[in-house]
Amino acid sequence: MRSAQANARVANIAARKQDRRRHQRVGVSLLGRFMLENRREYPCQVSDMSPGGAALIAPVTGEVGERVIAYIDHLGRIEGKIVRHIEGGFAMTLNATARKRDKLASQLTWLANRHELNLPEDRRHDRFTPDSSxxxxxxxxxxxxxxxxxxxxxxxxxxxxxxxxxxxxxxxxxxxxxxxxxxxxxxxxxxxxxxxxxxxxxxxxxx
CATH class of the missing domain: 2.40.10 (Thrombin, subunit H)
Incomplete structure (x- = not known):
């Protein structure tokens, strides 16, 4: 008979798998800045993201388990922990409330649709020529x-x-x-x- 601790581990693993299925990653290209626990800031680019995690291309990778706070264009502030290193950066989980995750899901859906429609620039915005070019x-x-x-x-x-x-x-x-x-x-x-x-x-x- 499994112990309560073993049952809890199984439940946690099942919850994580369900969370991964629910949070499908979206390919994006968003600029931003992030801060590690040493409080130094670095530039970054998010290459893919879901409401539960993100992959960041960055000049430094930090340590697995290290807390990260990032400010990403179009999305605002996110935070979480580094879970693994990837080529040229790292992957992180996101700590967010259910409301924040729903908002991220909506934002990522909009960004994905914009990409699929091949609209890198918002043509709804009128163009002008500056006085000094x-x-x-x-x-x-x-x-x-x-x-x-x-x-x-x-x-x-x-x-x-x-x-x-x-x-x-x-x-x-x-x-x-x-x-x-x-x-x-x-x-x-x-x-x-x-x-x-x-x-x-x-x-x-x-x-």
Whole structure:
């Protein structure tokens, strides 16, 4: 006859399997920052996620079992623990209330649908050409390149630039955080980490 402790272990394993089935992972590409227990912050990119866990591409991996707090574009604050290391980063579980998990599920569904519809930029946002178009991008390794802002909306911008960083590369455009989503004939198109206020954009993207 199994002990109460053994029964509890079996119940926990069954609950975890059920949780994994319920929380299907969604492939995403979201920028953010995270903090380990040493309270140092690092940039990251979420490559896939469910309401119960996430995979982060990051410059440091931390220790298995270490607590993580992250702020992810479009999703906000998440927290949990590192469960394993993956190539170029780590996988973490998410500690969240049922209400928070439901909200994450809705957000991830929207992001997945946007990806399936091939809508990297939100075309509902009108584009305009800034009065001053001179700007620069800064790559993750610190290299800087001058560019010209062809046009911009609340969600992204088209840049004329000689270099073409790889699609998915996180960059800084002026004072704005963004990522490369497409190559164009004259340069690249970038998407901002979140929808921006037009008045803020005018002061942040050019130099």
């Amino acid at each position: 001179a700007s620069r991008i800064i790559l993750p390794d610190g290299r800087e390149y001058p560019c010209r802002v062809v046009d911009v909306s609340m969600s992204g911008a088209a840049l004329a630039i000689e270099v073409k960083p790889a699609i998915g590369t996180a960059i800084s455009l002026g004072k704005m955080r963004a990522r490369v989503i497409r190559h164009t004939e004259d340069g690249v198109a970038v998407e901002f980490g979140a929808v921006q206020n037009i008045n803020v954009l005018k002061n942040q993207i050019t130099i």
